[in-house]
């Protein structure tokens with residue numbers, strides 16, 4: 001079967017791209033193997049018209065709306081490999097191999113959860129990456145920011161911004177990096193406290209964080225933690241060998257969103273640190289439009305249009 005576009009990944013990025021391409025009457029295969037990145041979260045927030053929707057329901061609505069477009073097929077299947085060149089890609093699924101003129105990667109990122117006791121269980125429940133997504137619901141509570149060395153450059157704005165949601169903010173550095181005295185002074189002037197001893201355990205009751213235990217024996221009361229665990233690309237993207245930036249995100253050109261491999265595009269979390277469902281959806285829509293322009297111009301050059 002020859003598709004105009006095979007989309008890999010059925011999160012907000014892939015679903016939005018499939019919608020735009022379906023409306024443009026392009027023959028599309030959307031493949032999603034799961035699990036989704038926000039699987040641990042109870043609700044999606046900060047997505048206009050969908051604020052507070054459970055992530056599973058969000059995807060069901062997206063899939064249901066695609067059913068109205070007969071040229072779009074959505075399947076729960078994993079893409080194992082991609083070979084070939086622009087205009088003639090071979091896309092190997094778990095069950096069969098299909099052909100595609102273009103491929104759009106919307107595979108998200110994998111979060112490498114921190115090896116701290118309690119972290120995995122609390123991820124998405126009391127530990128979040130973004131206060132816009134999960135800040136309002138826990139405003140005025142005891143917040144902590146579990147900063148890693150990689151967070152050093154945005155420690156100051158992130159911690160100061162957290163004060164907009166609550167007066168009670170503690171930064172945990174686990175001694176992983178030195179905080180310049182000037183940064184410390186600015187944060188302490190805003191009432192933000194510091195704990196530099198390594199975090200050894202997260203104490204929870206009935207699935208909710210209560211305190212952070214440190215190696216020096218201190219227990220710091222804390223109800224919500226923000227953390228940015230390291231992320232990696234999924235195996236498929238790594239195997240493809242598309243160029244990545246210094247932070248490990250797929251490089252795309254700003255307008256077309258094409259990767260370093262001609263004919264392969266990328267949209268959503270895998271291309272940026274600025275990760276949010278609505279941002280991924282927007283990138284999916286933009287990329288779909290660019291792919292549609294290219295496919296149309298190809299028809300013009302071949303004389304078919």
Ligand SMILES: Cc1cc2nc3c(=O)[nH]c(=O)nc-3n(C[C@H](O)[C@H](O)[C@H](O)COP(=O)(O)OP(=O)(O)OC[C@H]3O[C@@H](n4cnc5c(N)ncnc54)[C@H](O)[C@@H]3O)c2cc1C
Nearest residue numbers: 009011012013033034037038045079108133268269276277
């Ligand atoms: C705990 C948590 C809570 C969050 N809460 C919010 C929130 O409230 N609001 C908000 O805006 N954002 C939130 N986010 C961020 C949001 O989930 C992401 O920004 C968004 O899901 C990115 O969409 P995406 O389409 O790029 O990727 P994803 O949603 O990650 O979708 C990628 C999909 O690709 C699939 N896939 C990967 N490889 C393959 C393959 N080889 N074959 C087939 N399928 C494959 C994956 O299984 C996955 O389903 C949260 C994130 C986390 C971790």
